[in-house]
Amino acid sequence: MRKYLLPLLFIFLFVIESTFALMVAPTEMFANERWLIPHFLLGAIMLLVIFGSRKLGLLYAFIFGLLFDIVYTEIIGINLFLFPVVTYIVYQLMKILQNNLIVTTIITLFGVALMELGSYGVNYIISITTMGFSDFIFMRFIPTLILNLIFIVIVIFPLKKYFERYVERLSL
Amino acid sequence: MPQFFLNKRLIILLVSIIILVSLIGFSLRERDSVTWPEQFLKDMTGWVQNIVAGPTQYIAGFFENVQDLQNTYEENKELKSRLDKLAFLEAEVQLLEKDNAELREILEKEDSLTDYEPIQATVIGRNPLRWEEKLTINKGTRDGIEANMAVITANGLIGKVKSAQTFTSTIQLVSSKDPTNRISAVVQDGEKKEETFGLIEGYDEKTKRLLMTKIPYDAKVEKGQMVVTSGYGGVFPKGLPIGKVVEVTPAEYGLTQTAYIEPNADLYDIQHVMVTKLNSINPEIQEELEELNEEEES
Numbered sequence: 001m002r003k004y005l006l007p008l009l010f011i012f013l014f015v016i017e018s019t020f021a022l023m024v025a026p027t028e029m030f031a032n033e034r035w036l037i038p039h040f041l042l043g044a045i046m047l048l049v050i051f052g053s054r055k056l057g058l059l060y061a062f063i064f065g066l067l068f069d070i071v072y073t074e075i076i077g078i079n080l081f082l083f084p085v086v087t088y089i090v091y092q093l094m095k096i097l098q099n100n101l102i103v104t105t106i107i108t109l110f111g112v113a114l115m116e117l118g119s120y121g122v123n124y125i126i127s128i129t130t131m132g133f134s135d136f137i138f139m140r141f142i143p144t145l146i147l148n149l150i151f152i153v154i155v156i157f158p159l160k161k162y163f164e165r166y167v168e169r170l171s172l
Numbered sequence: 173m174p175q176f177f178l179n180k181r182l183i184i185l186l187v188s189i190i191i192l193v194s195l196i197g198f199s200l201r202e203r204d205s206v207t208w209p210e211q212f213l214k215d216m217t218g219w220v221q222n223i224v225a226g227p228t229q230y231i232a233g234f235f236e237n238v239q240d241l242q243n244t245y246e247e248n249k250e251l252k253s254r255l256d257k258l259a260f261l262e263a264e265v266q267l268l269e270k271d272n273a274e275l276r277e278i279l280e281k282e283d284s285l286t287d288y289e290p291i292q293a294t295v296i297g298r299n300p301l302r303w304e305e306k307l308t309i310n311k312g313t314r315d316g317i318e319a320n321m322a323v324i325t326a327n328g329l330i331g332k333v334k335s336a337q338t339f340t341s342t343i344q345l346v347s348s349k350d351p352t353n354r355i356s357a358v359v360q361d362g363e364k365k366e367e368t369f370g371l372i373e374g375y376d377e378k379t380k381r382l383l384m385t386k387i388p389y390d391a392k393v394e395k396g397q398m399v400v401t402s403g404y405g406g407v408f409p410k411g412l413p414i415g416k417v418v419e420v421t422p423a424e425y426g427l428t429q430t431a432y433i434e435p436n437a438d439l440y441d442i443q444h445v446m447v448t449k450l451n452s453i454n455p456e457i458q459e460e461l462e463e464l465n466e467e468e469e470s
Contacts, residue, residue, distance in 0.1 A: 015220045018297035018308070019228050033378070038300050069199075070210045071217045072299045072306070074334070074342065077195030081188060123303045126196060128349055131377065139377070 006166060013041045014064060018072065034143040039112045041068070042083060043152050044159060046111045049091045050104055052163040053170075061087040075128075082118045086111045101160070105152055112148045116141055211337045215312070218340030221296040222310055229443065288409040290324075290446040291315055296340070305345035307331075309445060312339045320407045322448045328413040328436035329355075329401060333447060341447075346382060346414070347375035347439050357384060357414055358402040359393050359431070368393055369402060370431065372414065379432070380439075381418060387429040393420050399433050409448050 020038045041064055049057025065083030069076045090111040097103050120136055123129045131140075206214070293315075297308035311317055313336045321333045323343050331345040332355075344353060355372040368391040374383040387393060397417045403410025415435040423430045 011220060012224075015217065015224050015297070017300040018221060019224050021298040021300040021302065022225070022295060022307075023228060023232055035302060037302060067213060067217075070213050072297075073301060073304065074199065074206070074306070075196055075304075076199045077192045080195070081192040119301060119303065122196075126200065127351065128303050130349060130374075135378065 002169075010041065010044065010060060010064060013044055014067065017041055033139055035140045036147045037116070037140065037144040038151070039115060039144070039148050040151055042086065042115055043108055043112065043148060044155070045083065045087055046090045046108045047104070047152075047156065047159045048163055049087050050094050050099075050108075051160045052167045054091055056167070057087055057091065058084055075126075078119060078122050082115055082122075086114050086118070089114065101156060105149070105156060108152050108156075109145060109149055113141070113145060116144055206335050206337075214308075214342070215337050215339045218296060218308055218310065218337070221308060225294075225296040286403070286410045287451040288448040289451060290448055291317060293317075293341075293445050293447060295442050295445060304350060305331075305348045305439070306334065307343040307345065307442065307445075309341055309343060309447075310339070311447065312337045312341050314338055316449055317341050317447050321450075322401065322408040322412060324412055324446050324448060325437045325442060325444070327438065328415065330435075330437045330439060330442060330445065332408075343445070345439055346372060346435065347377075349375060355408065355414075356402045356405045357399050359384075359387070359391075359417060360398045360400060361392075361394075362397070369404075372399075372433070376432070380434070382415060382433040382435055384417075384431040384433050385423065385428065387420075387431060389422070389426065389428055391429065393417055393429065393431055395419065399431075407450065409450055412448070 017038045017040055020040075024036055042061075045057060045061050045064065048060060061083040062080070065080040066076070068079040068083070073079065090107055093107055093110075094104070097107065120129070120131075120140075124131075291311060293309040293311040295307050296310050299306040317333060317336045319333055319336055322329060323331045323333060329346065331343050331348070332353075334342045334344040336342075344350065346353070346355065351373075353373065357370055357372045359368040359370065361367070368387055370384045370387040372382055372384050374385070375381070376383065384399065395417055399414045399417060401408045401410060401412040401414065413436050415433040417431050418434050419432040421430055421432075422428075
């Protein structure tokens with residue numbers, strides 16, 4: 001049973017993102033429209049690659065990137081590419097940086113920022129969106145970073161403990 | 173990352189970019205239906221989404237109820253004033269319906285483009301990235317839903333069915349900026365009984381308005397006029413309300429006009445939708461089809 005808890009956790013995060021998007025509509029804040037985009041799944045995958053193992057993290061990034069494309073965006077390729085690349089960059093950065101909770105939070109947030117910028121770029125090129133860059137930054141990018149920072153701060157400690165124990169048990 | 177751009181990794185990166193581009197190209201072309209592994213994965217996710225959406229909607233509903241209680245007095249007052257008018261309207265509608273049925277009988281025309289059968293569905297998910305506005309609903313081909321059907325709420329049109337699986341379907345909202353997302357629409361002039369045709373394509377996030385393009389340059393479209401579906405696309409019923417005209421400007425080269433439309437339906441807070449199943453197809457298209465069949469036979 002304990003073995004299946006990790007996939008179940010990620011499937012739950014995967015689904016909860018769409019429910020979050022359904023419940024939380026873009027709201028008026030500070031005289032402008034703010035979009036809150038959840039990146040809970042990617043956040044957890046980045047924490048897995050930092051605290052858990054590299055192999056497992058990249059595997060999950062790949063599988064859930066593909067699942068994300070098939071189920072939500074219906075354009076296969078964007079997240080399938082971005083999830084593993086962002087996870088890999090975060091992993092490489094953490095290898096040369098100190099491994100403490102504050103640095104990890106900042107780097108994970110950096111990963112979310114990379115993901116947002118990457119997906120904006122690709123969607124702009126294939127003209128799915130026509131949003132201007134400054135609109136993107138103020139309406140979408142900054143509120144999204146704040147939302148995901150709150151999420152990461154809440155889950156980082158329990159997930160660190162859980163992933164470290166999980167990997168320990170795997171190697172035994 | 174000192175060894176990031178070693179040969180092997182560079183090659184992996186380049187190959188994956190090539191795969192990425194070809195995959196995007198593959199999924200961007202117009203597809204009639206999604207492949208069966210995609211359908212299976214979507215249905216499985218829909219099943220989990222159903223489980224999660226139930227309790228969350230219950231909790232959200234509770235908070236909404238508390239908020240509603242605060243406005244009850246004001247609302248009650250307004251509703252009572254509307255109730256007085258309702259009795260008259262009901263009587264009038266009944267009369268008109270009877271009239272309509274009789275006239276149709278005289279003309280021997282049974283189906284019309286306005287007839288449709290609504291299929292009730294609940295929204296269980298939404299594309300979290302929001303680049304393309306897409307919803308997932310809990311009804312699929314098993315309940316009679318097919319691709320390209322119009323989707324409405326009580327207030328008006330919100331989008332169309334992009335793809336239908338066995339148990340769930342994906343809806344593309346009118347606000348989605350896919351270049352292939354177009355709806356044939358009509359501006360109604362109440363007094364002169366004139367109709368002006370155009371296409372709904374595109375959406376402005378900042379002002380939350382839909383763009384209606386290809387309106388003839390000499391058409392007189394004014395602020396406040398109603399916009400409804402035309403029914404000439406063949407799959408959408410006629411007369412579904414879309415919104416109201418807010419602003420009219422000449423288009424880029426001055427050959428056509430563009431109208432900005434405020435949608436009737438709330439495109440963000442959507443919980444229950446209706447999928448419209450058309451009872452008949454456009455008579456003109458039907459005639460053409462029959463002619464084609466005859467030609468083939470002879």
